[in-house]
């Protein structure tokens with residue numbers, strides 16, 4: 221029996237939960253999360269939320285900084301929308317109970333700086349901003365009682381389209397923890413699945429970031445834009461057991477200096493804003509220095525700041541470094557770049573609508589035009605808040621016009637239980653390694669062609685295995701990362717220029733015309 225709701229939200233981060241909270245007074249909402257309900261990128265966000273809140277800041281300056289980082293590819297309307305709504309959305313979060321680090325007496329918030337910002341405008345909760353935001357949103361959701369129902373350990377498999385109603389999205393097939401597949405139906409389906417850092421071998425993202433929303437939307441025939449713009453965070457902790465733990469850019473905002481292992485500070489050779497240059501420039505500079513010196517890492521030097529300040533301002537990072545034997549008050553922190561944020565995604569308009577009726581996308585999964593070719597630090601939690609708000613307004617209209625949908629139950633076909641989970645782990649590993657080696661910070665036509673050839677083979681193999689095997693979450697995720705990796709390569713190969721995060725040695729200059737890269741699957745192409 222299908223489960224019916226007024227809105228189906230896939231993902232429980234800042235965008236999904238904010239949307240659910242706004243819609244709850246108007247209908248019943250299901251929120252699906254692949255693991256526990258707080259497990260997603262929001263929960264790990266360290267930096268903060270960028271917003272114009274100080275007297276020496278202006279909307280124009282925040283807009284300008286965002287456009288500059290975006291390297292000519294931002295949609296100005298999306299940027300204006302986010303920047304101008306920022307303070308209201310942030311105050312709503314505070315009303316819901318989120319507690320941010322207070323400023324000096326007379327200042328509501330302690331505002332920090334990150335790369336590419338010309339003003340201090342990042343609101344934060346020490347170095348655990350996402351955790352505080354997620355806590356406050358979940359607590360607010362719980363107050364809604366039955367109106368917001370969470371389904372943990374539920375993995376969305378594919379979107380359901382009603383062919384008779386103009387390929388309208390009417391819900392999703394969802395894998396339950398017991399291995400059965402349920403049908404969830406709703407007049408509005410919202411992808412809030414976050415990003416796809418797990419496509420790369422090294423990433424700051426949690427394990428759930430397997431690009432599920434992009435992959436499902438692509439298979440359903442929605443337009444996918446700008447997937448070549450994968451942001452590499454310049455500073456993840458370099459330690460064999462640290463799994464690319466993020467070392468927040470706000471450390472550099474508070475005075476941290478990047479140095480070679482020899483002690484030389486090098487960012488002055490790359491950009492006038494030195495350590496606070498936009499992220500793409502810092503990540504490329506580190507990559508170039510590591511290649512030049514042959515070192516496995518560079519260092520971030522915080523030793524000019526007092527231990528008391530570091531412990532108070534960065535308690536999580538301080539403690540994690542200590543756990544790994546690094547005392548940041550007296551020793552530089554070894555750091556390397558790692559995949560961090562997907563700037564492209566499912567293409568949407570300013571209300572979160574995709575080109576499939578009934579399907580919205582918000583947060584990192586979406587390409588709204590805010591980030592262009594490179595995201596300005598701490599603009600992403602802001603985007604999640606603003607677009608959740610806009611999408612909720614649209615969803616109310618869709619709910620009002622939506623009739624009760626029907627859909628066939630999931631057909632397991634000839635699938636049998638697999639005794640070869642090695643296929644999944646091997647292919648998973650191969651994809652992530654080849655993406656790291658061939659589709660990383662610096663690209664070439666040849667490397668992209670190699671990656672494409674291998675991915676096409678892998679996708680064929682995964683497809684065959686997928687239809688023959690009973691579903692598991694690992695298999696669903698493998699199929700998704702294979703599709704997303706292919707989309708990144710496809711978009712990268714089409715962009716015959718260097719712009720923002722896409723840097724290729726074969727086309728080192730930016731072309732005079734800035735255009736989005738769009739990929740759309742032919743809906744008549746059959747099973748994906």
Ligand code: SIN
Pocket residue numbers: 265266267268467468469470561596597598599600
């Ligand atoms: C960070 O804390 O450096 C990450 C902030 C962001 O990615 O926006």
